[in-house]
Amino acid sequence: MTTSTTSGTATGAGTGVSTVVRLRGVTKEYAGGVRALDGVDLTIREGELLGIVGPSGSGKSTLLHIVGTLDRPSTGTVEIAGHDVAALTDRKLSALRARRIGFVFQAFHLVPGVGALENVAEGLLYSGLPRARRRRMAADALARVGLADRMRHRPHELSGGQKQRVAIARAVVGEPALLLADEPTGALDSASGEAVMTLLRELNAEGATIAVITHDTEIAGRLPRQVRIRDGRVVEDTVTGGATAGGSGGATDGLSYRASGGVSEGGRGAA
Numbered sequence: 001m002t003t004s005t006t007s008g009t010a011t012g013a014g015t016g017v018s019t020v021v022r023l024r025g026v027t028k029e030y031a032g033g034v035r036a037l038d039g040v041d042l043t044i045r046e047g048e049l050l051g052i053v054g055p056s057g058s059g060k061s062t063l064l065h066i067v068g069t070l071d072r073p074s075t076g077t078v079e080i081a082g083h084d085v086a087a088l089t090d091r092k093l094s095a096l097r098a099r100r101i102g103f104v105f106q107a108f109h110l111v112p113g114v115g116a117l118e119n120v121a122e123g124l125l126y127s128g129l130p131r132a133r134r135r136r137m138a139a140d141a142l143a144r145v146g147l148a149d150r151m152r153h154r155p156h157e158l159s160g161g162q163k164q165r166v167a168i169a170r171a172v173v174g175e176p177a178l179l180l181a182d183e184p185t186g187a188l189d190s191a192s193g194e195a196v197m198t199l200l201r202e203l204n205a206e207g208a209t210i211a212v213i214t215h216d217t218e219i220a221g222r223l224p225r226q227v228r229i230r231d232g233r234v235v236e237d238t239v240t241g242g243a244t245a246g247g248s249g250g251a252t253d254g255l256s257y258r259a260s261g262g263v264s265e266g267g268r269g270a271a
């Protein structure tokens with residue numbers, strides 16, 4: 001086993017595990033001179049479930065937007081499923097995003113005034129599939145997140161946790177290779193947050209590759225991999241050995257292990 005401390009060695013070659021995301025030397029400077037990302041190397045392999053943690057303003061959302069191809073880096077390279085994002089036209093990039101990436105935003109971003117089914121079907125708008133097919137797939141996705149009995153409920157008729165599950169259903173309805181979630185539990189009480197995390201773990205067990213931004217250190221501590229960000233840099237990349245889909249033991253190559261004991265596991269019940 002190698003003992004290098006970067007995650008840059010994950011070629012996937014010969015391991016049978018393919019690389020979904022590869023960032024190399026990524027920086028992002030916003031107008032006004034804020035350097036939100038400062039030389040980020042990050043590799044995410046198929047079947048991983050990882051948490052991105054760090055203080056407010058450290059660059060987590062910026063990182064997620066760049067991984068999700070919603071934004072381009074100032075310098076550095078971004079590869080999604082082997083495609084160099086810089087080499088793609090905006091149109092090709094949109095297609096790649098629509099087909100391969102699902103987003104869950106903290107504030108749900110549901111369309112008000114239309115039912116859960118339409119909200120989820122919206123996730124397939126650019127799929128080219130006929131409407132009836134989109135609606136059938138949306139119904140399946142809602143059933144998958146436990147909302148088969150809420151298809152017609154509009155966002156204001158749903159609880160916060162249910163809205164978040166609709167948002168997750170919308171993100172996964174097209175079976176994206178990569179699911180990106182920005183504080184999916186941030187607006188929820190601990191029981192609803194727990195249910196959302198359980199759902200994400202189930203989706204991961206079914207094969208989805210998932211990156212979750214969270215402020216909640218307890219939630220992060222229970223994810224198989226944690227990437228810690230500070231001042232736009234990855235300062236720690238830890239695999240705690242939790243189960244990832246596909247039994248990809250190779251996912252630990254080149255990553256550091258959490259050295260400290262004292263990770264409180266399941267110590268706190270949902271209040």
Ligand SMILES: Nc1ncnc2c1ncn2[C@@H]1O[C@H](COP(=O)(O)OP(=O)(O)OP(=O)(O)O)[C@@H](O)[C@H]1O
Nearest residue numbers: 030031032034036055056057058059060061062063
């Ligand atoms: N559009 C923008 N223009 C200029 N500066 C920005 C923009 N978006 C973010 N920033 C700055 O970039 C830095 C990183 O922001 P980012 O939103 O990625 O942080 P974050 O880690 O997601 O924080 P939080 O936990 O509060 O959501 C911050 O200092 C922020 O002020």
Ligand SMILES: [Mg+2]
Nearest residue numbers: 060061062182
């Ligand atoms: Mg953020």
